[in-house]
Amino acid sequence: MLTAALYGFLASSGLLVGMLVGLLFEPPRRLVAGVVAFGSGILVSTLTFDLMEEAFETGNTTFVVSGFLAGAVLYVAVNELLNRLAARSPKREGREPTDVVPAAAKKPETPAEETASSTALLVGALLDGIPENAALGISLYAAGSGLGLVLLAAIFLGNFPESLGSTVSMRKEGRSRRYIVALWGVTTLVCTLASVAGYVFLSGLAPNWISALLAFAAGGILAMLADTMMPEAFQRGGPFVALATAVGFIAALLLSQVTK
Numbered sequence: 001m002l003t004a005a006l007y008g009f010l011a012s013s014g015l016l017v018g019m020l021v022g023l024l025f026e027p028p029r030r031l032v033a034g035v036v037a038f039g040s041g042i043l044v045s046t047l048t049f050d051l052m053e054e055a056f057e058t059g060n061t062t063f064v065v066s067g068f069l070a071g072a073v074l075y076v077a078v079n080e081l082l083n084r085l086a087a088r089s090p091k092r093e094g095r096e097p098t099d100v101v102p103a104a105a106k107k108p109e110t111p112a113e114e115t116a117s118s119t120a121l122l123v124g125a126l127l128d129g130i131p132e133n134a135a136l137g138i139s140l141y142a143a144g145s146g147l148g149l150v151l152l153a154a155i156f157l158g159n160f161p162e163s164l165g166s167t168v169s170m171r172k173e174g175r176s177r178r179y180i181v182a183l184w185g186v187t188t189l190v191c192t193l194a195s196v197a198g199y200v201f202l203s204g205l206a207p208n209w210i211s212a213l214l215a216f217a218a219g220g221i222l223a224m225l226a227d228t229m230m231p232e233a234f235q236r237g238g239p240f241v242a243l244a245t246a247v248g249f250i251a252a253l254l255l256s257q258v259t260k
Contacts, residue, residue, distance in 0.1 A: 012187075014156035058210050058211040075131075075227075079228075
């Protein structure tokens with residue numbers, strides 16, 4: 001359990017690192033895009049050759065396919081609801097966290113609008129983080145530290161640009177440092193606990209249900225990549241992000257081979 005907590009915290013610490021960088025600096029858009037693309041490549045490799053491979057080895061195809069599709073559908077449905085909730089804020093011109101209107105800090109918000117925006121940001125971060133970290137805990141039980149190490153690196157590198165971009169956007173909206181630190185601190189804590197829960201509670205399930213949960217996480221991650229990370233990387237960095245994605249993919253694949 002302590003190992004799961006440590007792995008979960010290290011993976012989730014990418015959120016804190018991204019937050020600190022976002023509070024202190026505003027990195028070039030192309031650099032952020034490159035990091036997002038690199039993390040996307042790592043996650044694609046990890047969900048394909050690690051999560052899904054482990055899922056197929058653990059349970060039967062019906063459970064794996066059902067879990068994968070359920071993860072993708074749930075992510076898309078909840079994320080769409082959260083985006084609509086966040087778009088109600090006068091500080092936004094679109095539904096994504098980076099869609100901040102000019103001079104957003106001076107735009108007044110009603111308490112209800114501020115609560116809706118804050119809730120959408122928090123739940124959106126947890127929607128990305130909880131399935132990944134739960135899968136991390138399950139993988140430590142089901143496949144040992146090899147898969148766990150690959151997932152740790154993938155989750156960390158996926159979390160870093162997410163919190164970095166959101167933190168920069170929240171600064172433009174005029175959010176306080178205390179608000180930003182509290183948001184990402186709570187997210188990190190809950191995601192760490194998800195790793196522990198995955199190891200302690202979910203890993204005791206029958207093999208078919210473990211495979212379904214691993215596939216569920218993979219489906220959610222793939223939907224998140226297609227909906228958020230990859231479009232954001234291309235929008236900020238242009239075609240060169242394709243190379244960064246390829247480098248991330250092969251880096252994760254090599255790490256997976258080394259840890260076997």
